[in-house]
Amino acid sequence: MKKTVILLTALLTATALNAQTTEGTVTVRARQDLVKILPENIVYLLPEFSEGTVDFTDGTSNPGTVNICNLDNSVRFIHSSGDTLLLANNNKVSRVIVNGTVYTKTEGIFLKQAAVYGSLSICERRQLSIDETQPDAGYSGIPATSMAKSSKMSQVDYDRMETGQRDLKYRLKTDVVLTDGKEIYQSRMSTFNKLFPEAKKQIKTFVKENKTDFQNLESATALFMYCAGL
Numbered sequence: 705m706k707k708t709v710i711l712l713t714a715l716l717t718a719t720a721l722n723a724q725t726t727e728g729t730v731t732v733r734a735r736q737d738l739v740k741i742l743p744e745n746i747v748y749l750l751p752e753f754s755e756g757t758v759d760f761t762d763g764t765s766n767p768g769t770v771n772i773c774n775l776d777n778s779v780r781f782i783h784s785s786g787d788t789l790l791l792a793n794n795n796k797v798s799r800v801i802v803n804g805t806v807y808t809k810t811e812g813i814f815l816k817q818a819a820v821y822g823s824l825s826i827c828e829r830r831q832l833s834i835d836e837t838q839p840d841a842g843y844s845g846i847p848a849t850s851m852a853k854s855s856k857m858s859q860v861d862y863d864r865m866e867t868g869q870r871d872l873k874y875r876l877k878t879d880v881v882l883t884d885g886k887e888i889y890q891s892r893m894s895t896f897n898k899l900f901p902e903a904k905k906q907i908k909t910f911v912k913e914n915k916t917d918f919q920n921l922e923s924a925t926a927l928f929m930y931c932a933g934l
């Protein structure tokens with residue numbers, strides 16, 4: 705039976721997305737919460753907290769007013785008290801659905817799906833990294849699971865950082881990727897050949913004729929739809 709390909713048109717109605725990077729610097733004092741210091745469009749994946757559904761790996765789901773934090777790829781929600789809280793069991797979240805858009809979690813990262821074909825999907829990925837501009841110390845407010853772990857950050861004892869401030873440089877990279885539900889692959893010719901091995905010749909012809917830009921979401925999705933329809 706032929707699989708159905710699903711195009712999530714909401715992602716493609718805006719201007720075409722190319723791989724891009726947003727950078728900036730913020731000054732953080734001791735004990736400050738970095739989530740509250742960074743710009744909201746950098747901290748959160750969604751433009752605003754919205755009504756949605758969180759699906760878990762055990763098959764259960766919970767509704768709520770949610771958003772996804774780029775610092776640690778965690779789900780945050782607005783409590784009835786008005787407070788913004790961290791969702792329990794974040795490690796068991798499989799996906800978040802908001803206004804018909806699916807944010808699937810693969811390799812610990814939430815990916816915004818543009819089109820789906822069986823277990824394959826083409827997605828927008830955002831990755832936030834943070835570096836300290838000063839080499840002698842770190843900032844203790846970084847979440848333990850933040851991507852900042854792999855940067856130049858280091859944990860600091862609160863007792864040693866009662867005063868003072870640090871300049872932090874943030875970098876939010878947006879690119880196009882494909883996933884088979886288990887692994888994430890950079891959008892490029894070799895990836896399409898890997899995921900659609902029986903269509904290598906057709907892929908080569910399509911890319912040449914349409915001048916496919918693999919890091920343009922609309923252009924890469926057109927190729928994905930073509931492969932899925934073969």
